[in-house]
Amino acid sequence: MSFSSAQKFEIAFEKANIRYQKTQGLDIELKLSKGLFFTMRASVRPSSLFTKKRKYIVYVNLLRKDILPKLSEEDLIGWFGHELAHIIDYEAMSNFELLVFAFKYLFDLKFRFSVEKRINAFTYNNGFSQELFGVWKKFLSLENVNKKYKNYIIKNYLPEWEDVRESAALHNITKVDF
Numbered sequence: 001m002s003f004s005s006a007q008k009f010e011i012a013f014e015k016a017n018i019r020y021q022k023t024q025g026l027d028i029e030l031k032l033s034k035g036l037f038f039t040m041r042a043s044v045r046p047s048s049l050f051t052k053k054r055k056y057i058v059y060v061n062l063l064r065k066d067i068l069p070k071l072s073e074e075d076l077i078g079w080f081g082h083e084l085a086h087i088i089d090y091e092a093m094s095n096f097e098l099l100v101f102a103f104k105y106l107f108d109l110k111f112r113f114s115v116e117k118r119i120n121a122f123t124y125n126n127g128f129s130q131e132l133f134g135v136w137k138k139f140l141s142l143e144n145v146n147k148k149y150k151n152y153i154i155k156n157y158l159p160e161w162e163d164v165r166e167s168a169a170l171h172n173i174t175k176v177d178f
Contacts, residue, residue, distance in 0.1 A: 028057070040060050089122075
């Protein structure tokens with residue numbers, strides 16, 4: 001990883017984070033790592049789960065060389081907007097609710113997919129529609145992405161049109177484009 005690529009992620013992360021009023025004052029760390037299946041992932045730092053103030057981590061999987069180097073700053077802002085929306089969602093949960101949520105998210109695929117679609121709709125409707133739509137279009141156009149991973153994302157992450165229609169219209173995004 002070069003300094004410039006790390007800096008690219010940090011700048012896009014900060015630009016996305018500053019746009020959510022609800023993330024201001026939260027302890028959120030950006031961590032560049034080498035994960036497994038995910039490209040980006042937001043989570044609660046386990047050691048902070050039962051403290052007064054939770055700490056969060058947004059992981060970026062540097063092994064996703066089939067995707068990440070091809071994303072512009074605007075694309076990354078959209079993706080980080082999605083991850084930060086997860087943190088806003090977590091912040092509204094009690095510790096017990098968060099534990100139940102985590103269990104269901106890991107073991108109930110239908111629940112996980114409904115969460116991802118809801119989070120994408122939240123992201124679209126909170127000022128990230130242009131960026132998230134842009135990264136979506138870019139992702140669909142990438143040819144060297146693992147087909148299983150690409151199909152998984154296509155099937156399970158695209159929000160329902162009715163949930164993002166108004167926000168999309170503000171950016172001249174139509175259902176045909178979607």
